[in-house]
Amino acid sequence: MRDVKVLLDRDFAIGETDRRLFGAFVEHLGRCVYDGIYEPGHPTADEKGFRRDVLDLVRELAPTIMRYPGGNFVSGYNWEDGVGPVEQRPRRLELAWKSTEPNTFGTNEFVDWCRLAGIEPMLAVNLGTRGPDEARRLVEYCNFPSGTQLSDLRRQHGWEEPHGIKFWCLGNEMDGPWQMGSKTAHEYGRIAAEAAKLMRLTDPTIELAACGSSGRTMPTFGEWERVVLEHTFDHVEWISLHTYLNDYAGDTPALLGSPDLMDSFIEEVVAIADAVSAGRRSDKRIMLSFDEWNVWYRTRRGNTRLKPGWPVAPHILEEDYDMKDALAFGGCCISLLNHADRVRAACLAQLVNAIAPIMTETGGPAWKQTIFFPFADFSNLGRGRVLRTHIDSPTYSANYYDPRGKTDLWFPLPEVPYLKLSAVHGEGGTLTLFALNRHLSEELPLEVLAKGFPGLSVERATTLRDDDLAAINTSASPERIKPVPLAGVGVDGERIRATLPPASWNVLRLKG
Numbered sequence: 315m316r317d318v319k320v321l322l323d324r325d326f327a328i329g330e331t332d333r334r335l336f337g338a339f340v341e342h343l344g345r346c347v348y349d350g351i352y353e354p355g356h357p358t359a360d361e362k363g364f365r366r367d368v369l370d371l372v373r374e375l376a377p378t379i380m381r382y383p384g385g386n387f388v389s390g391y392n393w394e395d396g397v398g399p400v401e402q403r404p405r406r407l408e409l410a411w412k413s414t415e416p417n418t419f420g421t422n423e424f425v426d427w428c429r430l431a432g433i434e435p436m437l438a439v440n441l442g443t444r445g446p447d448e449a450r451r452l453v454e455y456c457n458f459p460s461g462t463q464l465s466d467l468r469r470q471h472g473w474e475e476p477h478g479i480k481f482w483c484l485g486n487e488m489d490g491p492w493q494m495g496s497k498t499a500h501e502y503g504r505i506a507a508e509a510a511k512l513m514r515l516t517d518p519t520i521e522l523a524a525c526g527s528s529g530r531t532m533p534t535f536g537e538w539e540r541v542v543l544e545h546t547f548d549h550v551e552w553i554s555l556h557t558y559l560n561d562y563a564g565d566t567p568a569l570l571g572s573p574d575l576m577d578s579f580i581e582e583v584v585a586i587a588d589a590v591s592a593g594r595r596s597d598k599r600i601m602l603s604f605d606e607w608n609v610w611y612r613t614r615r616g617n618t619r620l621k622p623g624w625p626v627a628p629h630i631l632e633e634d635y636d637m638k639d640a641l642a643f644g645g646c647c648i649s650l651l652n653h654a655d656r657v658r659a660a661c662l663a664q665l666v667n668a669i670a671p672i673m674t675e676t677g678g679p680a681w682k683q684t685i686f687f688p689f690a691d692f693s694n695l696g697r698g699r700v701l702r703t704h705i706d707s708p709t710y711s712a713n714y715y716d717p718r719g720k721t722d723l724w725f726p727l728p729e730v731p732y733l734k735l736s737a738v739h740g741e742g743g744t745l746t747l748f749a750l751n752r753h754l755s756e757e758l759p760l761e762v763l764a765k766g767f768p769g770l771s772v773e774r775a776t777t778l779r780d781d782d783l784a785a786i787n788t789s790a791s792p793e794r795i796k797p798v799p800l801a802g803v804g805v806d807g808e809r810i811r812a813t814l815p816p817a818s819w820n821v822l823r824l825k826g
């Protein structure tokens with residue numbers, strides 16, 4: 315392979331990362347809440363039932379904001395079921411994931427858990443089976459200090475101080491036929507605008523996100539965003555995006571190329587949002603909340619998805635992430651960083667057990683999946699000014715399969731650069747390079763000219779790779795996949811040289 319060259323300049327930045335770019339997601343789904351973050355009786359559980367072993371891993375993963383309670387779940391959720399004395403809370407049929415919801419964990423417990431983990435809570439309201447009234451009542455319950463029925467109810471439930479939740483999602487994937495109470499763009503746009511109005515009247519300090527398309531492959535994608543924003547433009551700050559990459563086709567080069575479609579998706583949504591602004595001669599810019607993203611395919615379709623008999627906390631969506639998934643996942647992190655000017659919030663979906671970086675055994679240990687590592691790198695080391703880069707890399711072509719329902723859809727990827735990279739200028743003069751080598755069999759000789767960064771030295775250089783791209787971590791072998799030092803990284807003036815192993819996720823942290 316010829317040298318792959320990258321040119322960057324300290325003065326040329328895409329934008330500063332927002333703290334909320336590094337978020338994740340906790341849904342009442344399978345064992346994400348129950349037997350995930352919350353398991354009273356577990357040997358490590360604290361007095362509130364929060365698993366301390368999971369909390370330790372969450373702190374290492376370092377998500378900054380957490381979306382809750384769904385997802386598809388929220389579209390049938392009565393928030394009132396999850397507050398008040400636990401013994402009086404109802405058990406209900408949960409229709410999104412065909413489970414029984416015990417409601418022993420709800421909004422207040424979630425906020426407590428977030429505070430303990432040092433994470434900002436992000437709440438979604440039900441605009442599926444419910445509407446603006448229940449949404450503004452939840453804002454009042456959470457955020458109003460005292461002296462009204464709902465704020466005093468929160469105090470009576472034991473939470474004297476208001477929660478001060480700032481970020482609110484106006485429903486979830488309302489374009490999806492699978493969603494309880496799904497809507498047309500006009501129906502949703504109207505109800506979202508009215509809900510936003512009432513919620514903001516209740517608390518003028520909140521920020522609101524309208525639902526964008528549940529995926530770029532949706533037939534309504536594009537028109538949905540336009541119509542929804544025409545209705546909600548004056549009422550929201552954010553529009554959401556969701557993407558799950560897949561390898562149904564068993565085509566690793568295509569999987570590793572597929573994060574580039576996330577770049578296209580982001581740029582298309584920016585264009586649509588800005589077209590709505592332009593039509594109004596407005597200088598307001600709607601920001602993007604990529605509030606569900608991950609790799610997900612093994613447990614996504616057919617009978618692997620649900621368990622019969624309406625169980626509580628079933629083992630569903632417990633995707634085992636292998637080495638190649640971690641590479642595609644790292645590609646998503648790079649796509650998000652490289653759009654830090656407009657993607658100001660994002661949530662890895664999800665956190666524990668259900669399509670998650672952290673796995674647990676009920677009553678047993680917790681461990682890190684392969685995707686844990688790129689996320690921890692992204693969140694711990696990716697904060698700062700994302701720099702523009704010019705990348706000169708050989709390319710390959712691939713054809714990515716992303717079915718919608720029973721419809722086969724193929725997305726040609728004619729020019730996938732073997733190198734996908736992001737460069738972040740962080741506090742204290744650090745320069746961090748996140749570099750994905752998508753070549754499955756060849757090393758990639760990398761040369762970066764970092765203008766304006768004289769006298770760099772290597773603080774950390776690691777690689778995540780394995781000869782077996784199907785290798786996973788398990789409870790019995792929790793450290794099969796983990797980052798190891800990357801040898802041979804050299805710096806000469808403003809020039810950085812490294813050799814990236816085949817099929818690898820690499821992090822080079824340099825200090826000036």
Ligand code: AHR
Nearest residue numbers: 384385386387486487663
């Ligand atoms: O994250 C799993 C599910 O994927 C969410 O509940 C839904 O919003 C999406 O379709």
